[in-house]
Amino acid sequence: MHLLMAITVGMMYATGLYMMLRRSIVKLLIGLVLLSHGSNLLIFTAAGLSEGNPPLIRPGEDGMVGPHTDPLPGALILTAIVISFAILAFACVLVKRGYEEVGTDDQNAMNTTDQ
Amino acid sequence: MTAQLLASLPLLVPMTGLVLCLVFWRWVALQRGVMVGVALSLSATAVALLLRTTGGEVLAVRLGDWPAPMAITLVVDQTAAIMVLLTAVVAVACTLFSLGGIDRTREHSAYYALLCGLFAAVCGAFTTNDLFNLYVWFEVMLMSSFVLLSLGGRRAQIEGAIKYVTLNLISSTLFLAAIGLTYAMLGTLNMADMAERLAAAENPGQFTPVAAIFLVAFAIKSASFPFFYWLPASYHTPPSVISAVFAGLLTKVGIYVMIRFFGLMFPASHPDAGMIYHIILWLGGFSMVTGVLSAAAQMEIRRILSVHIISQIGYMLMGLGIAGSALHRAANDGDPGGVLAGAAALALAGTIFHIAHNMVVKVNLFLVAGTVERICGSGDLNRIGGLYAARPGLAALFLIPALSLAGIPVLSGFWSKFLLVRAGLVAEAYVIIGVSLFVSVLTLFSMIKIWIYAFWKPAPENAEPHNPDRDPTVGPMRWQYAGSLFLTCVTILIGVFANQAIRAARIGADQLIEPRAYLDAAMDRAGEPASADPASAGEGVAR
Numbered sequence: 001m002h003l004l005m006a007i008t009v010g011m012m013y014a015t016g017l018y019m020m021l022r023r024s025i026v027k028l029l030i031g032l033v034l035l036s037h038g039s040n041l042l043i044f045t046a047a048g049l050s051e052g053n054p055p056l057i058r059p060g061e062d063g064m065v066g067p068h069t070d071p072l073p074g075a076l077i078l079t080a081i082v083i084s085f086a087i088l089a090f091a092c093v094l095v096k097r098g099y100e101e102v103g104t105d106d107q108n109a110m111n112t113t114d115q
Numbered sequence: 116m117t118a119q120l121l122a123s124l125p126l127l128v129p130m131t132g133l134v135l136c137l138v139f140w141r142w143v144a145l146q147r148g149v150m151v152g153v154a155l156s157l158s159a160t161a162v163a164l165l166l167r168t169t170g171g172e173v174l175a176v177r178l179g180d181w182p183a184p185m186a187i188t189l190v191v192d193q194t195a196a197i198m199v200l201l202t203a204v205v206a207v208a209c210t211l212f213s214l215g216g217i218d219r220t221r222e223h224s225a226y227y228a229l230l231c232g233l234f235a236a237v238c239g240a241f242t243t244n245d246l247f248n249l250y251v252w253f254e255v256m257l258m259s260s261f262v263l264l265s266l267g268g269r270r271a272q273i274e275g276a277i278k279y280v281t282l283n284l285i286s287s288t289l290f291l292a293a294i295g296l297t298y299a300m301l302g303t304l305n306m307a308d309m310a311e312r313l314a315a316a317e318n319p320g321q322f323t324p325v326a327a328i329f330l331v332a333f334a335i336k337s338a339s340f341p342f343f344y345w346l347p348a349s350y351h352t353p354p355s356v357i358s359a360v361f362a363g364l365l366t367k368v369g370i371y372v373m374i375r376f377f378g379l380m381f382p383a384s385h386p387d388a389g390m391i392y393h394i395i396l397w398l399g400g401f402s403m404v405t406g407v408l409s410a411a412a413q414m415e416i417r418r419i420l421s422v423h424i425i426s427q428i429g430y431m432l433m434g435l436g437i438a439g440s441a442l443h444r445a446a447n448d449g450d451p452g453g454v455l456a457g458a459a460a461l462a463l464a465g466t467i468f469h470i471a472h473n474m475v476v477k478v479n480l481f482l483v484a485g486t487v488e489r490i491c492g493s494g495d496l497n498r499i500g501g502l503y504a505a506r507p508g509l510a511a512l513f514l515i516p517a518l519s520l521a522g523i524p525v526l527s528g529f530w531s532k533f534l535l536v537r538a539g540l541v542a543e544a545y546v547i548i549g550v551s552l553f554v555s556v557l558t559l560f561s562m563i564k565i566w567i568y569a570f571w572k573p574a575p576e577n578a579e580p581h582n583p584d585r586d587p588t589v590g591p592m593r594w595q596y597a598g599s600l601f602l603t604c605v606t607i608l609i610g611v612f613a614n615q616a617i618r619a620a621r622i623g624a625d626q627l628i629e630p631r632a633y634l635d636a637a638m639d640r641a642g643e644p645a646s647a648d649p650a651s652a653g654e655g656v657a658r
């Protein structure tokens with residue numbers, strides 16, 4: 001399972017970076033989405049996968065006794081998802097404005113600030 | 116006032132301001148009042164923090180009162196207090212400038228709320244001790260800066276913002292990935308806890324690849340070589356006061372976090388410390404040279420100033436690199452209390468001093484550039500001129516920070532460079548010292564270029580006449596002068612009271628080198644506060 005997840009994360013990073021290297025700004029956006037989701041999966045995988053052990057306190061017990069999944073990575077990922085959702089929503093609007101201002105989605109046309 | 120409340124105030128004050136600004140959405144005058152209040156109370160908080168931490172005390176607050184390694188902890192030591200103070204200084208100056216220099220449309224589009232959000236995030240990043248919390252503050256900072264940068268929606272702004280957003284998101288993604296790996300490896304994200312677990316680890320070298328990812332993430336944030344391309348693409352596009360806030364705060368947060376993180380995780384005893392600090396030294400050297408050389412090619416005031424940020428970041432990295440390498444060598448030589456350790460403390464003090472000086476001076480130069488653009492209608496050096504004859508006061512306000520940036524004696528920039536060079540000479544880092552002095556000369560060249568073109572040269576014939584004082588979309592210009600004048604006074608004061616400033620930076624540096632008090636405060640262990648006596652610098656280097 002770990003191996004499968006590791007390969008998935010690697011593929012998401014690779015695809016994301018490839019998309020960002022394309023000239024279209026829409027693909028840049030898709031690349032960013034893939035990168036941030038790849039990172040979330042990485043946290044999920046690196047913190048340890050275990051099957052059938054929910055991070056819950058069983059009825060009648062005082063704390064998490066016995067085998068359980070670490071609840072913290074889930075919390076981290078949830079926070080990261082919320083943040084990346086907000087930022088990607090902003091980036092979508094930004095890319096749309098960029099398309100309206102420049103008239104094309106080609107990144108090569110967006111070089112007026114670099115001269 | 117209790118230590119807990121005081122330590123959380125740098126966060127609470129701008130957060131309250133943010134909420135109030137949103138509540139007063141329709142009353143811009145009230146928002147201005149809130150912003151002034153935030154700037155002043157943040158300054159008062161910072162002064163109180165600085166006075167509390169001067170004796171070596173480290174303030175800490177565990178949010179939610181959870182037990183020590185679990186809670187998100189805000190920790191304020193001398194260095195963090197200095198940084199919060201400088202944030203407050205920037206806040207005061209930029210608030211003053213905004214009263215006169217920001218247009219009504221932006222004021223109605225939550226400008227002040229976004230500024231408060233930015234200050235809250237910066238203060239949070241300066242004080243937090245939790246890596247994931249740091250990530251959250253980075254994101255809050257980015258979100259505020261994204262909106263501030265693209266507010267207005269001109270083509271140049273949108274293009275700059277796309278580059279800025281993309282590269283900073285890559286940095287955040289790397290940071291997040293490194294956080295995940297850290298949690299898997301060390302089982303904690305509390306930086307103090309991490310440092311202690313690493314120090315006790317059997318094979319601390321395992322963490323080094325993760326630290327390399329952190330280094331790249333922080334290097335992108337701090338716009339150091341070779342990750343700086345987002346900065347010159349975007350910093351000249353928004354109104355000058357927004358550029359000024361960015362120039363003063365954003366990259367400095369990256370550097371501060373780098374100092375904090377590597378200072379804690381890679382003490383001299385770590386086997387890979389030599390390599391890490393060597394890389395940082397190289398990054399610093401290249402940042403200095405590339406920044407200053409690209410500045411020589413620019414002909415627009417704010418573009419020149421933007422790329423100079425990169426070269427100034429190089430000085431800060433140089434200080435950190437010299438300090439870390441010297442400490443590592445001292446520990447290897449078995450002489451942790453010797454000359455090299457003293458040089459390391461001096462270099463780190465120089466770095467803190469340089470960050471402080473640079474925040475003041477850089478913001479001021481951007482503000483003056485904004486005033487110049489308002490008077491002349493352009494920042495292009497070929498199209499403006501004659502300002503010395505027309506506005507001698509503005510010329511003085513430009514000249515003082517410009518000379519300070521180049522490092523002319525008595526002004527603040529001289530002292531920070533003096534500390535760094537002196538530490539470098541003792542640590543025998545001659546090459547990087549030579550590079551830094553050469554870069555200083557080129558910095559002076561850039562400043563003289565602006566001076567000659569904008570102030571001495573007669574105004575070009577075809578300059579379109581307009582009256583900057585009667586612009587209905589913005590406020591009166593005297594507020595812009597007030598902001599610049601305030602920062603100029605701070606620059607001069609830092610230069611005149613250099614002794615006190617160096618002492619404060621030195622206390623901060625000693626706490627960074629020997630973080631016992633920081634660790635105890637962050638881990639909630641009651642004990643004797645560590646000695647802040649400069650003479651005992653580097654005593655516990657090989658801890």
